[in-house]
Amino acid sequence: xxxxxxxxxxxxxxxxxxxxxPIIGSFLAVxxxxxxQLQWFSDILQVSPSATYVLHSSIGTRHVMTAxxxxxxxxxxxxxxxxxxxxxxxxxxxxxxxxxxxxxDGESWKFQRQLASHEFNTKSLCKFxxxxxxxxxxxxxxxxxxxxxxxxxxxxLQDILQRFAFDNICKIAFGFDPAYLLPSLPQTKFAQAFExxxxxxxxxxxxxxxxxWKIKKLLNIGxxxxxRIAVSVVKEFAKNIIRKKKNELKEKASLDSVDLLSRxxxxxxLDENFVTDIIISFILAGRDTTSSALTWYLWLLSKNxxxxxxxxKEIKEKSEALVYEEVKDMVYTHASLCESMRLxxxxxxxxxxxxxxxxxxxxxxxxxxxxxxxIPYAMxxxxxxxxxxxAEFKPERWxxxxxxxxxxxxxxGRDAYTYPVFQAGPRICLxxxxxxLQMKRVLVGVLRRFKVVSAVEEGVEPEFDPQLTSKxxxxxxxxxxxxxx
Ligand code: HEM
Numbered sequence: 001x002x003x004x005x006x007x008x009x010x011x012x013x014x015x016x017x018x019x020x021x022p023i024i025g026s027f028l029a030v031x032x033x034x035x036x037q038l039q040w041f042s043d044i045l046q047v048s049p050s051a052t053y054v055l056h057s058s059i060g061t062r063h064v065m066t067a068x069x070x071x072x073x074x075x076x077x078x079x080x081x082x083x084x085x086x087x088x089x090x091x092x093x094x095x096x097x098x099x100x101x102x103x104x105d106g107e108s109w110k111f112q113r114q115l116a117s118h119e120f121n122t123k124s125l126c127k128f129x130x131x132x133x134x135x136x137x138x139x140x141x142x143x144x145x146x147x148x149x150x151x152x153x154x155x156x157l158q159d160i161l162q163r164f165a166f167d168n169i170c171k172i173a174f175g176f177d178p179a180y181l182l183p184s185l186p187q188t189k190f191a192q193a194f195e196x197x198x199x200x201x202x203x204x205x206x207x208x209x210x211x212x213w214k215i216k217k218l219l220n221i222g223x224x225x226x227x228r229i230a231v232s233v234v235k236e237f238a239k240n241i242i243r244k245k246k247n248e249l250k251e252k253a254s255l256d257s258v259d260l261l262s263r264x265x266x267x268x269x270l271d272e273n274f275v276t277d278i279i280i281s282f283i284l285a286g287r288d289t290t291s292s293a294l295t296w297y298l299w300l301l302s303k304n305x306x307x308x309x310x311x312x313k314e315i316k317e318k319s320e321a322l323v324y325e326e327v328k329d330m331v332y333t334h335a336s337l338c339e340s341m342r343l344x345x346x347x348x349x350x351x352x353x354x355x356x357x358x359x360x361x362x363x364x365x366x367x368x369x370x371x372x373x374x375i376p377y378a379m380x381x382x383x384x385x386x387x388x389x390x391a392e393f394k395p396e397r398w399x400x401x402x403x404x405x406x407x408x409x410x411x412x413g414r415d416a417y418t419y420p421v422f423q424a425g426p427r428i429c430l431x432x433x434x435x436x437l438q439m440k441r442v443l444v445g446v447l448r449r450f451k452v453v454s455a456v457e458e459g460v461e462p463e464f465d466p467q468l469t470s471k472x473x474x475x476x477x478x479x480x481x482x483x484x485x
Pocket of ligand 1: 101113286289293345346350420427
């Protein structure tokens, strides 16, 4: 089974570029397609000559969107200083993310990036991540799957994986265990408030005109009232943990714990607002990305038995107690994860804003303040980039057989501008290595013992729901089957 081709329409009704009128531009088409915006943008880019299109969306506003690797390289690398988060993005996420790494540019970004990447690259943090992931797998994930297998229960695997990732990132980011993945599937206050802020922030982006949410915020009504409450729950929660650690630090002059927050505090960064913001950004970055990737991956695996058997072969070669090096060389599994995220990228689109006038490599003119959005979802579905079999789930397109006599697989990566699933350039995802490590460990832990059987109705393809991080709409219902020992 493979993802749907973008257009199953007959040629006569094939995709056309949106109509544009004087003054209102393509506003009518924007409204008509607002419930399927990502698919619509992808369709437009597929028929745009340089895979780049300027959408005149309403009075005076023009947005550039692109699926062209040369343009992506231009905005993310060669002209990086000219394309920041911008006022629109920052303004929409300010209440939630404050001045955290995901929501700043310039010096503040550079400072946080250096601080965080220094800590991220320490051996002790890598070791800590391994312990955290393995504990969450063996103590929480496996027992829940075992019970589901024994009782034949249908589980929402997306929910399970989100809970898993939330526990995991909270432990790594600030040494706190929210215990969100428990058999009772509890609604814990912090996790729920976090979820709510993400959802309402996503909805802000989706409102056709942003003045609506701003008025609601001003009047403190509806979703914006909920937002205010949820944000204060999240921030208070984080601040309590920070205060406790700071007190501990005062008494002992150093902390035993090795989570990111402890590291920031120990290195002298004691400003409460600063550490709160940076920690919230990390939780957001590490929370739904890996769970989204794994959800779609396990769905594709359940539909492609030959891929599953190759992955299983690789897993069985590994020892029970995996070490970092072992996971690293699971090349087939690595390729299949890349391939799955090509079709279902956890961050499906990413918007930058031009600091000054510019011209893109394909000749598109960009004016100061215009947004430029690159769309990994559209890029993974372009025939010009991936060939006529782009719709097939084919890990082999990332692999080569070695010449040596054992003929093992060798991973052949694509450049980060053709495949910007983790972004590219100076702001490339800081957690990429950690994400792969975590995902592979989950796959080894789960697939070694269980088969995941999709309980999605036969012939139905789950819907891709592009929020801040993409989801499978309505969840991923599965049955868990214990494999023969
Ligand atoms: C499959 C999993 C993941 C994917 C696909 C992914 C993708 C991305 C993308 C597209 C960005 C750019 C966002 C933007 O600036 O607009 C990003 C940034 C970032 N990611 Fe990830 N991510 C993943 C997992 C993680 C994990 C597990 C962490 C660890 C905590 C993490 C930490 C970060 C951080 C800190 C940034 C900000 C980097 C900066 O602005 O300099 N990510 N990621």
